[in-house]
Amino acid sequence: MNFYRFSLLLFVLAVFFCMKNSLFATPLAHTEAGESEQQSVGNNLECKNIVVESVSVVPIAVVVSAQSEQQKPSHPAVNATDGDLVTRWCGDGPDMPNWFQLEFQEAVTISGVELAWEIQGDWMQYTIETSPDGQRWTVSTDASKNTQAGVRRERCDAKVVRFLRVKVLRQQRGMWPSLREIRLFDGGGNLLPLNIEHVTQMAFEVDVARLQTEGNSVPRVHRLTPAEEKELLAEVAVPEGFAVTLFAPWQMANYPTYLAAAPNGDLYVSSDGNGSIGRQPHRGRVLRLRDIDNDGRADEVTEFIPDIDSPRGIVWDHDRLYVLHPPHIDAFVDADHDGIAESSQRLISNIAFGFDERPADHTTNGLEMGVDGWLYVACGDFGFMEATGTDGRTLQMRGGGVVRFRPDGSGLEIYSDGTRNIYGIAVSPMLDLFARDNTNDGGGWNVRLHHLSGLEDHGYPR
Incomplete structure (x- = not known):
């Protein structure tokens, strides 16, 4: 009986441990049936579209921008938020640092970030910064010395933010910064969905209205x-x-x-x-x-x-x-x-x-x-x-x-x-x-x- 009780105790502890870590243990890509379907072709990851498993809030609108974008072929910043691991954002050259940024329509609580880089076999070094106003930035995750490849799931202290920025510092082989998908988690550890219909691309054209009224553009x-x-x-x-x-x-x-x-x-x-x-x-x-x-x-x-x-x-x-x-x-x-x-x-x-x-x-x-x-x-x-x-x-x-x-x-x-x-x-x-x-x-x-x-x-x- 002692053996069976000990086995039962181990089973309960195992279930508790899995529940505790499920917030960041969800596979990045899933089929419609919910089974993992990731294939490595060379060093590139190919998967089907992401399916959101469970959410705790209404999807929010977001403005996406990047320091630079590859133009030919086109890999704009919005690609990293579309739930499709076939598309990606790519900077327009190997220059580092380069950044990818999300500006939320309303303040949200963030407790974790998941990043799927284009080349899964290589490590990427980066930091994740948050800001209440786009002016004052705080480093929430420092992965500037990271040497681990694959999908990265970063926990951070839950905080209310309006802006989140991933600053790419170095790629293992000096390749261009390239991100297939970013996923966010709210204060409770649940997946925070973005309202894809209202994801907009930040253009760096002159804001004519502000230029006429204030003579300056937003820096x-x-x-x-x-x-x-x-x-x-x-x-x-x-x-x-x-x-x-x-x-x-x-x-x-x-x-x-x-x-x-x-x-x-x-x-x-x-x-x-x-x-x-x-x-x-x-x-x-x-x-x-x-x-x-x-x-x-x-x-x-x-x-x-x-x-x-x-x-x-x-x-x-x-x-x-x-x-x-x-x-x-x-x-x-x-x-x-x-x-x-x-x-x-x-x-x-x-x-x-x-x-x-x-x-x-x-x-x-x-x-x-x-x-x-x-x-x-x-x-x-x-x-x-x-x-x-x-x-x-x-x-x-x-x-x-x-x-x-x-x-x-x-x-x-x-x-x-x-x-x-x-x-x-x-x-x-x-x-x-x-x-x-x-x-x-x-x-x-x-x-x-x-x-x-x-x-x-x-x-x-x-």
Whole structure:
């Protein structure tokens, strides 16, 4: 009897173990009868369509996008969500990292992800990231050192998300990133069905409506095809001994006006949808681009400052970004390092004219920091009437030139004047300043290169 009781106990434990692990033990492909039917032809997996066994929620609509897609033959991102293991998404080349992304119509709880890569005999290294808003990302699964081939079933702590992204880092033999199917599991471990009728492909075309109202498109991580990148870079000429590469295309940062780099490699970009003569509010922003894998290409973009009028010169120092956005200068801080500034401080007020008087051309533009710790401002020839610093000091400037102030907003003073419409300045380690001047748009004055050493007048009439 003891033997039979022991056998019964083993049977009960076996049933419990199977039930516990059934959430992620369901075969990826099934026939209509529910029996597994997977065949390996070479290294490629061929199976019939997936049949959803049981679900706990109503299928949800989803937008599918990818960093790149193979065009000829076509393997778009939506193929990885159609329940068919014959179709697949494939990136347009072997460049890594490359990503595949799902944007849900409504927030969903995800506790697991199942991935069927094209070549089942090879391993793929990747991470799975989730986000509540498409801006702030958290790594839910780190398979960056994975060496196991076959279908991958990844568990993660259940969390409510709006975006899920699979970032492909490396394929065993250097092949292109290619995913046959992705399956998701909800908070209870049940299969989370996608509403295939409402799966839409994210196009990277310009959103004309947003472009007209805001002057900017939604920033998204994107990588041009090798042919597109080659064609673009062919328009750039550099001296012998220099090379030119593309860090980020326009899909990630359109209409840039100024750049600033942080010591960790983050690149901040001012972006103004108004151009130089528009006067509509809410068309500017500052973006943060990040090269995560140090390959010289941006892998992440966030709107560091989503809404700021006329962003021009920017400088990163220590833990803050100084932003010149005529008519003011502010310092912005991202305390939690999520790529979005939470707080700001006004340093200089009215150091230019606002939209109520004129557009942001011939205005205060460039901003640079010298080794002396002062911030130097390039001013266009419209000048300003009464700029005010944090210490209450006021200043007037008629015509163009350079002014400077301390990082706390105090000590505002004129450094050089008599220029016309300088846009930016370069500051040497010896505190020599240089600026290119657009002097009368020609008209006999030509273009001047100024050496600014302080307290001098460069002669342009007021």
